Amino acid sequence: MENSRTMFPFPYQPYNIQEQFMQALYGALEQGKVGIFESPTGTGKSLSLICGALSWLADHEERKRQEAAALLHDGEAALSASTDPSSTTSSSAEPDWITDFVQKKAERDLVSKLKEEELKRKKREERLEMIRNNVQLKYAMKRKNCEDDETFKLLQLSKEEKTEAPEHKEDEELIIAEYESDDELKGKSRFCVAEDDEDDELVEEHVTKIYYCSRTHSQLAQFVHEVQKSPFSKDISLVTLGSRQNLCINEEVRSLGSIQRINDCCMEMQKNKHEKQHHEEGVKRKRGPAKTVCPYNKTSALQQMRDVVLGTVHDIEQLLKLGRETHSCPYYATRLSIPPAQLVVLPYQMVLHEATRKAAGVQLKGQVVIIDEAHNLSDTLSCIHSAELNGAQLCRAHSQLTQYADRYKSRLKAKNLMYIKQILFVVEGLVQVLGGKVGQSPQGQTTPTGIEMLTINNFHFKAHIDNINLFKLQKYFEKSMISRKLGGFVEKYAGSGVSLHTQTNTNKENRRIEGLNRYLQTLQSNQSTTPVSSPDQQGSVEADKVLSASPMMQVEGFLMALTNSNTDGRVVVHRQGTLSDNSVKFLLLNPAVHFTQVLKECRAVIIAGGTMQPVSDFKQELLFSAGVGEERITEFSCGHVIPPENILPLVLCSGPSGQELDFTFQNRDSPRMMDETGRILSNICNVVPGGVVCFFPSYDYSRRIIAHWEASGALSRLSNKKKIFQEPKKANQVEQVLSDFSRCIQRCALDGGGLTGALLFSVVGGKMSEGINFSDDLGRCVVMVGMPYPNIKSPELQEKMSYLDKHLPHVGGRSPGQALIENLCMKAVNQSIGRAIRHRGDYSSIVLCDRRYSRPATLSKLPTWIKARTSTHTSFGPAFAALRKVRSKYNSVYTHSKHCSATKTYLCCLCIVS
Numbered sequence: 001m002e003n004s005r006t007m008f009p010f011p012y013q014p015y016n017i018q019e020q021f022m023q024a025l026y027g028a029l030e031q032g033k034v035g036i037f038e039s040p041t042g043t044g045k046s047l048s049l050i051c052g053a054l055s056w057l058a059d060h061e062e063r064k065r066q067e068a069a070a071l072l073h074d075g076e077a078a079l080s081a082s083t084d085p086s087s088t089t090s091s092s093a094e095p096d097w098i099t100d101f102v103q104k105k106a107e108r109d110l111v112s113k114l115k116e117e118e119l120k121r122k123k124r125e126e127r128l129e130m131i132r133n134n135v136q137l138k139y140a141m142k143r144k145n146c147e148d149d150e151t152f153k154l155l156q157l158s159k160e161e162k163t164e165a166p167e168h169k170e171d172e173e174l175i176i177a178e179y180e181s182d183d184e185l186k187g188k189s190r191f192c193v194a195e196d197d198e199d200d201e202l203v204e205e206h207v208t209k210i211y212y213c214s215r216t217h218s219q220l221a222q223f224v225h226e227v228q229k230s231p232f233s234k235d236i237s238l239v240t241l242g243s244r245q246n247l248c249i250n251e252e253v254r255s256l257g258s259i260q261r262i263n264d265c266c267m268e269m270q271k272n273k274h275e276k277q278h279h280e281e282g283v284k285r286k287r288g289p290a291k292t293v294c295p296y297n298k299t300s301a302l303q304q305m306r307d308v309v310l311g312t313v314h315d316i317e318q319l320l321k322l323g324r325e326t327h328s329c330p331y332y333a334t335r336l337s338i339p340p341a342q343l344v345v346l347p348y349q350m351v352l353h354e355a356t357r358k359a360a361g362v363q364l365k366g367q368v369v370i371i372d373e374a375h376n377l378s379d380t381l382s383c384i385h386s387a388e389l390n391g392a393q394l395c396r397a398h399s400q401l402t403q404y405a406d407r408y409k410s411r412l413k414a415k416n417l418m419y420i421k422q423i424l425f426v427v428e429g430l431v432q433v434l435g436g437k438v439g440q441s442p443q444g445q446t447t448p449t450g451i452e453m454l455t456i457n458n459f460h461f462k463a464h465i466d467n468i469n470l471f472k473l474q475k476y477f478e479k480s481m482i483s484r485k486l487g488g489f490v491e492k493y494a495g496s497g498v499s500l501h502t503q504t505n506t507n508k509e510n511r512r513i514e515g516l517n518r519y520l521q522t523l524q525s526n527q528s529t530t531p532v533s534s535p536d537q538q539g540s541v542e543a544d545k546v547l548s549a550s551p552m553m554q555v556e557g558f559l560m561a562l563t564n565s566n567t568d569g570r571v572v573v574h575r576q577g578t579l580s581d582n583s584v585k586f587l588l589l590n591p592a593v594h595f596t597q598v599l600k601e602c603r604a605v606i607i608a609g610g611t612m613q614p615v616s617d618f619k620q621e622l623l624f625s626a627g628v629g630e631e632r633i634t635e636f637s638c639g640h641v642i643p644p645e646n647i648l649p650l651v652l653c654s655g656p657s658g659q660e661l662d663f664t665f666q667n668r669d670s671p672r673m674m675d676e677t678g679r680i681l682s683n684i685c686n687v688v689p690g691g692v693v694c695f696f697p698s699y700d701y702s703r704r705i706i707a708h709w710e711a712s713g714a715l716s717r718l719s720n721k722k723k724i725f726q727e728p729k730k731a732n733q734v735e736q737v738l739s740d741f742s743r744c745i746q747r748c749a750l751d752g753g754g755l756t757g758a759l760l761f762s763v764v765g766g767k768m769s770e771g772i773n774f775s776d777d778l779g780r781c782v783v784m785v786g787m788p789y790p791n792i793k794s795p796e797l798q799e800k801m802s803y804l805d806k807h808l809p810h811v812g813g814r815s816p817g818q819a820l821i822e823n824l825c826m827k828a829v830n831q832s833i834g835r836a837i838r839h840r841g842d843y844s845s846i847v848l849c850d851r852r853y854s855r856p857a858t859l860s861k862l863p864t865w866i867k868a869r870t871s872t873h874t875s876f877g878p879a880f881a882a883l884r885k886v887r888s889k890y891n892s893v894y895t896h897s898k899h900c901s902a903t904k905t906y907l908c909c910l911c912i913v914s
Contacts, residue, residue: 005059008051009231017638018044022052024636025606029056029368034605034628036619038612038637040865042839046226049370049608053210054232057342057368060208174489175408176416176480206339206363213351214372215380217246217316220345223372224315227343237310239337241346241360246316247331249323250294260553261491264484266331269294294329301328306336335361353384354597364601375609375827378621381591387558388586391434391579393551395442398427400550404489419476422468427555429463436579445579451795452573456562459571470563477559483552490550561586568593570799587796589803592625599626611830612637614861617823620808620816639865646843648886649833649862649870653851655680656876663697663786663850674705677785678714680849680876681759685721687884688845690757690777691745692722695764695832697788702726702763705785722759723748727768734767745777764788764828768835775838781845781883782836787852789825797821826861833866845883 008014008022021039025048028035039045214220224240227233244266245259253265272293305328314322323330338344338361350360351369371377405412405420412420428438435447460466477483561569568590575582588594599605612618615635623633640647654660655676667673685692696702706726709715718724725741728734737760744758757777762768765788774782790797801817808816829848836844846866852858854872862870873879 005055008055010051011047011229011231014048014051015044015641017641018048021045021048021636021638022055024634025049025052026056028606028634028636029053029604030060031634032604032632033634034599034623034632035607036612036615036633036635037606037608038615038863039608039610040638040640040837040863041610041834042837042842043638043641045608045610046223046372047230049212049372049606050223050227050230050232053368053370053606054230054236054343057208057210064208174404174485174492175411176413176482176485206367207342208367209342209344210368210370211344211346211351211362211364212370212372213346213348215348217242217347219373220347221315221317224313224345228313233313236313236343237337237341238313238343238345239309239334239341240314240316240319241334241338241344241350242316242331243347244331247319247323247329247334249320249330250296253294260487264487266294267481267484268292268488269297296323296327296329297332298328301326302333302336304328305330305333309333309337310340338362348380349384351598352381352594354594364598366601366603368604368606369598369602370606370608372608373610374607375611375831377607378591378618381594381622382588385561385564385588385591385594386586387554387561388583389430389551389554389558390581390583391431391436391442391445392581393554394427394431394434395436395438395440395579397551397555398424398431398438400486400490401427401552404486407489416480419473419480420482422473423482423555426463426465426468426473426559429465430558430584431579433459433463433573434579434582434584435575436582442580443578446577447575447579447582449575449577451575453795453799454571454573456564456566456569456571459573460562470559474556474560474563477556483550483556486552487550558584558586561588564588565590565593572796572799587799589800590625590807592622595622596626599623599628611827611834611863613830613863614823614826616811617816617819621804625808637864639868640837641840642837642842644869647837647846647866647869648844648882649846649848649866650879650882651848651851651853651859651870651872652680652876652879653854653872653874654876656683656880658875661849661851668701668786669704671708674708675712675714677705677849678709678712678718680847681783682714682717682721683876683880684781684783684847684883685718685756685759687880688757688781690749690780691741691760691774692757692781692783693760693762693768693774693779693835694783694785695762695769695788697764697786699763699766701786702761706761718759721755722757723755725758725760727760727762727766731767734772738768738772742778749777762832764832769828769832772835773838774835775842779836779844781847782833783847783849784829784833785849787825787850787858788828789821792821822858823861826858830861830863834863843886845886847879847883 005023005026008019008026010018014022017039021037025035025037027033039048212223214223220240224238227236227238243259244253244262248254248262248266250266253262253269256262256265269292305322305326308322308326309319319330319334323333344362346360346362348371349356350362351357351364351371357364401420401424405417405424409417431438436442436445454462457466562571564586568588570587570589572585572587573582574585607618619633624630652661656679657676659672659676661673661676663673681692681694696705706715709718715724723744725737725744728737741758741760744755748755748757757780760768764784792798801815801820804816804820810816811819833846833848836842836846859867859870871879871882
């Protein structure tokens with residue numbers, strides 16, 4: 001069997017490093033490896049992943065066909081040979097006819113199985129060919145026209161049913177169904193959309209596929225666009241998965257806003273749909289109003305959309321457009337497309353979180369998973385499986401569930417009431433751990449302050465919930481969907497007698513004031529004539545939305561986290577003086593425990609990124625701890641496609657005045673250090689055209705040093721050369737700041753006035769240190785001030801270090817905890833300096849301002865392509881000369897006009913800025 005390949009389909013002549021990348025990827029997939037692949041941004045990593053992986057998939061399928069054909073031929077030959085009586089002899093004590101019968105049966109079974117698999121494969125290929133040739137186009141257009149009126153009627157009917165529902169029956173959807181703890185729902189599909197398909201056309205087995213996942217929907221969309229440009233775009237069956245919030249086309253559901261409300265409403269419509277189908281089959285229907293169903297969730301429409309999805313590559317925007325055209329739900333249609341799809345594109349959580357994975361229908365057994373942008377994979381796993389609750393949420397959850405139980409106690413079964421009491425008991429225990437009591441306002445309850453770190457078992461004892469079986473409670477949450485029922489209850493009756501924190505009056509009183517409340521709300525909305533609300537009003541509305549939502553889903557997540565092994569996590573109890581502000585957080589210490597299943601089930605796992613260095617802790621914490629042997633791990637790291645002279649990485653150990661650059665916690669706030677940093681930036685801005693991006697280690701330090709420069713006049717001198725921008729506090733302002741930054745640089749390049757570009761102050765780990773593109777003139781120089789070590793005093797970080805020291809081996813005389821601190825710092829640095837150099841023709845300088853960067857151990861953690869070109873300078877002069885040389889080489893529009901006639905040295909700018 002061929003384990004390698006030298007030629008790959010590619011949209012253009014690939015670079016050498018792309019060919020090497022694809023060859024290494026092909027080998028890793030064929031040999032079933034866990035691969036760590038590093039390819040800098042701008043080197044065509046996505047296309048290399050696509051062409052390398054899909055080439056392997058095509059070859060793998062062809063080899064499977066050939067092997068199956070050979071086996072089928074051999075089996076048929078053996079069957080025909082066994083019919084000859086002279087060919088059968090038996091050396092055992094059994095009669096010849098028994099041995100002959102057993103042998104023939106085994107051979108017949110094998111041949112039948114091979115024929116069945118070959119038939120399925122041919123049917124699958126014929127169906128895909130039919131889809132791609134648009135054989136069903138005529139039927140689809142006819143069906144679309146017929147459904148326009150039908151959809152409108154269904155939506156209208158749904159609205160009428162809501163208004164006509166009698167009060168005593170309209171709460172039926174909020175009542176928890178009778179719960180049987182041992183009922184396992186065997187043999188039923190997790191997707192109710194496929195249950196009503198009589199000919200089982202929607203139920204398909206999973207073909208060999210590649211799951212590609214990344215962090216954000218925008219990154220997934222970029223990947224899909226690369227697939228569309230690749231040579232495989234016409235032959236690959238690709239499906240993009242997303243949340244209901246991203247894929248829903250029912251405007252009434254979308255208008256609910258929060259993802260929890262959208263999920264709840266959609267699932268309720270699903271339940272109503274199948275109840276309706278059950279009644280149509282002849283089962284007597286209970287009295288009451290007809291329930292709302294989604295007009296976009298019909299089997300025939302979903303099947304049609306699934307076929308179109310499999311026939312052509314679509315991104316999420318195209319899926320939404322297609323869903324509206326065909327009147328079918330993109331969310332469920334894409335899930336139906338998973339089994340026959342060859343490439344599934346999906347967010348991290350759908351692969352890394354087991355419950356989400358199962359709910360989406362993602363099966364990893366024998367498949368390939370590619371995790372892109374995986375530099376923070378360990379943190380991502382920890383974040384996905386951690387959970388946090390504050391006192392206000394717990395009090396609201398307790399109050400709301402108590403009112404729910406009181407309102408419907410006569411309609412709930414005994415087992416449901418028993419589990420509801422258990423949940424209330426657990427929530428009360430959590431509130432007591434935070435130092436408060438339920439039934440009182442959390443804002444008015446004062447508590448002691450402090451942070452307490454507990455093991456999972458000790459937390460159970462402290463909360464007095466050690467006698468509660470959380471596994472059974474978790475199962476009850478899943479099957480009863482109580483969080484969703486409570487969410488619907490709170491949404492329906494918020495502001496209508498359902499209190500947020502204190503116990504309500506009787507149900508009769510609630511119903512009396514309900515109509516009055518609604519009438520008063522109507523009057524209030526009618527009196528409002530201001531077209532745009534003030535910020536205070538908007539904040540009030542947002543707060544009301546948060547308060548009206550039920551936090552039971554968060555409670556469920558926290559209780560699920562408490563079912564982790566005692567050694568794999570800790571519970572942090574943080575008391576801040578007021579119950580509403582106090583919090584309890586589950587901290588996952590061993591992310592490998594949730595990555596193990598992915599590694600065991602998959603044929604191969606590829607972990608890729610632009611900057612994967614340093615990988616040592618990554619391998620120890622995620623791979624070795626998950627039981628992956630060194631022999632299964634393969635690493636690949638390539639250089640950049642830019643010429644070596646297009647990048648100038650410098651380590652500065654001292655500034656223009658000779659001040660040593662040592663931004664340790666003890667030294668970084670000294671006026672001398674801040675002044676020297678200002679001089680360095682002034683010199684850089686004097687010779688570097690276009691955009692300069694300066695990263696500080698924290699928001700706090702950024703505020704302090706900028707305030708110091710403002711007082712000393714250094715900021716004013718900087719603004720004489722470049723317009724100054726700062727990273728905004730709010731995420732929704734980032735786009736505007738970047739746009740203004742870009743326009744300023746463009747204007748400066750054109751008019752040639754006094755300004756030479758723009759200077760952007762940013763923060764490592766902030767909103768602009770990842771995922772932002774400072775290509776070309778936007779990032780001609782990136783300055784890193786100090787080393788962004790994490791807060792060593794953080795209790796969570798200390799606990800993580802202690803855990804690693806206890807469970808991982810010491811390497812090179814350093815403890816795993818110390819290595820974690822250094823690696824976290826250098827990962828953040830690598831991400832920040834990677835914002836520049838985004839394509840082959842780009843060029844930039846990287847200035848690392850701290851003598852500690854010159855240490856060999858620290859330099860070794862830089863990306864290989866940067867490390868190879870990095871030079872260390874103990875004095876500022878030679879470094880400044882190198883920067884000026886780069887400017888001269890590329891014929892910058894900016895000409896440095898200031899010269900020191902006295903010294904004629906490279907420190908000519910020192911006399912200007914000091």
